[in-house]
Amino acid sequence: xxxEPKEIEAKANEFRACYAKIKKEVQKAIIGHDAVVDGVxxxxxxxxxxxxxxxxxxxxxxxxxxxxxxxxxxxxxxxxTPDLMPADIVGTTIVVExxxxxxxxxxxxxxxFAQLVLADEINRATPKTQSALLEAMGxxxxxxxxxxxxxxxxxxxxxxxxxxxxxxxxxxxxxxxDRFLFxxxxxxxxxxxxxxxxxxxxxxxxxxxxxxxxxxxxxGWRKLVRELVVAPHVKDYAVRLVLATHPQGExxxxxxxxxxxxxxxxxxxxxxxxxxxxKALLEGRWNVSFGDVRNVAVPALRxxxxxxxxxxxxxxxxxxxxxxxxxQVATTLKGEAALA
Numbered sequence: 001x002x003x004e005p006k007e008i009e010a011k012a013n014e015f016r017a018c019y020a021k022i023k024k025e026v027q028k029a030i031i032g033h034d035a036v037v038d039g040v041x042x043x044x045x046x047x048x049x050x051x052x053x054x055x056x057x058x059x060x061x062x063x064x065x066x067x068x069x070x071x072x073x074x075x076x077x078x079x080x081t082p083d084l085m086p087a088d089i090v091g092t093t094i095v096v097e098x099x100x101x102x103x104x105x106x107x108x109x110x111x112x113f114a115q116l117v118l119a120d121e122i123n124r125a126t127p128k129t130q131s132a133l134l135e136a137m138g139x140x141x142x143x144x145x146x147x148x149x150x151x152x153x154x155x156x157x158x159x160x161x162x163x164x165x166x167x168x169x170x171x172x173x174x175x176x177x178d179r180f181l182f183x184x185x186x187x188x189x190x191x192x193x194x195x196x197x198x199x200x201x202x203x204x205x206x207x208x209x210x211x212x213x214x215x216x217x218x219x220g221w222r223k224l225v226r227e228l229v230v231a232p233h234v235k236d237y238a239v240r241l242v243l244a245t246h247p248q249g250e251x252x253x254x255x256x257x258x259x260x261x262x263x264x265x266x267x268x269x270x271x272x273x274x275x276x277x278x279k280a281l282l283e284g285r286w287n288v289s290f291g292d293v294r295n296v297a298v299p300a301l302r303x304x305x306x307x308x309x310x311x312x313x314x315x316x317x318x319x320x321x322x323x324x325x326x327x328q329v330a331t332t333l334k335g336e337a338a339l340a
Contacts, residue, residue: 008286011224015281018213022070025209029066030059031200032193039184039299040067040158046274047222048181049137049157051122051172051303058186060160064118067158071218072211074152076114080125086132093145107144112136115152115215119159123169130176133157137179154218174262174306181271182296183303228277229287237331238272238293244325245305253328255321259311264304271300290331298322 019041026037036052040063043050052060061077068075078089091110095103111117112133122130136142140151159180162169177183189197200206230238243251245263256263275296276288298319305318 008224008227008281009284012281012284012286015221015224016284019282021212025070025212026063026066028207028209029200030063031196032189033059033063033186036184036186037063039182040064042275042278042296043181044071044154044156045218045221046181046225046271046278047154048271048274049159049179051177051180051183052158052160052186053163053183054160054186056162058188060186061118061120064116064158064160066209068116070209070212071116072214073115073154073156073218074215075116075118076111077118077120078111079120080122080129082124082126084125084129086129089129089132090136090142090144105145107147107149109149112142113149113151115154115156117155117157119157121162122159123161123172125170127170127173130170130172134176134179137176152215154215154222177303178265178267180303181274182299184299225274225277225281228280228285230273230277231287233332234276234288234290234293235273237290237329238269238276240329241272241293241297241325242266242269242301244329245301245321247308251329253325255316255324259307259314259316260305260321261308261311262306264301268301268304272296275300294326297326 022041023037030037040050040052044067052063054060065075065077067073078084087110089110089112091108091113093105093107096106097103117136119133122133136151136155137157140153140155142149142151161172240251242264243249244253245256245260245268246252247257247260247263249256249263272293273288276292279292279295280286280288301322302318305321307316307318307321311321
């Protein structure tokens with residue numbers, strides 16, 4: 001049964017307090033990168049997966065480990081390498097001997113059967129191995145030996161990757177990129193942050209992050225996120241943002257027609273709405289605003305906008321395309337009534 005707006009507002013206030021505690025504990029181990037931490041938590045509470053991109057040594061893996069401690073989730077780390085096989089992720093069927101001396105087949109589960117899975121340096125593995133995650137990320141289940149197994153809930157894949165131009169990497173297939181709710185770019189720390197990192201890592205033993213939340217609580221908050229209301233005109237705005245990424249489409253903007261080869265799929269608008277719902281909840285509101293949609297547009301769409309040859313040759317980034325779309329797509333269509 002749907003919750004009343006006042007009930008959602010009360011729960012939103014409760015969640016904001018919990019979220020503040022989560023951030024406080026994470027900051028014991030992670031210095032700076034507030035936007036990245038917020039993005040990862042948004043993806044997790046919205047029920048999606050997240051891709052973190054950045055050069056080695058910026059703390060991507062450490063962030064995921066810290067979140068598993070703070071959220072008290074079963075954690076598994078998979079180090080992707082060129083020789084990693086799909087069975088190393090999903091699991092494999094082995095022959096075992098029972099008490100009666102008879103042999104039987106038994107499925108031995110792989111590391112994917114965890115609540116929080118860190119796919120470390122995911123672009124180091126071959127496309128065949130990368131694709132082993134597709135079903136798990138999209139449907140929260142895996143199939144092995146003709147049998148389908150449900151994954152534990154809440155389930156989330158947080159993947160890290162090094163920039164594509166580095167040696168020994170394989171670009172992620174578009175089908176897999178599309179299964180990430182957000183793609184976040186982890187940049188370098190500034191002068192102040194680096195000084196704090198040195199103090200934290202080279203001085204006395206740092207404080208250990210404490211548990212704030214549990215898996216069942218996260219499942220409950222995910223359900224609450226979906227309870228939030230999206231007005232028709234706000235939903236239409238999100239839809240038109242996604243349609244504006246389609247070259248030669250009805251709502252395409254000039255930069256799309258010139259530089260984009262393929263635009264966002266329906267998962268793009270799903271990511272916009274779920275991310276925007278979480279932002280509204282975090283601000284104590286039970287309805288989604290245009291601003292909530294705009295706030296999540298870049299992480300939700302940057303990996304779904306695929307540039308054509310001209311875009312790559314001119315050095316245009318997908319972020320620039322999304323930013324231009326946000327500038328040119330109005331909240332209302334011409335001829336419609338003004339919206340508050």
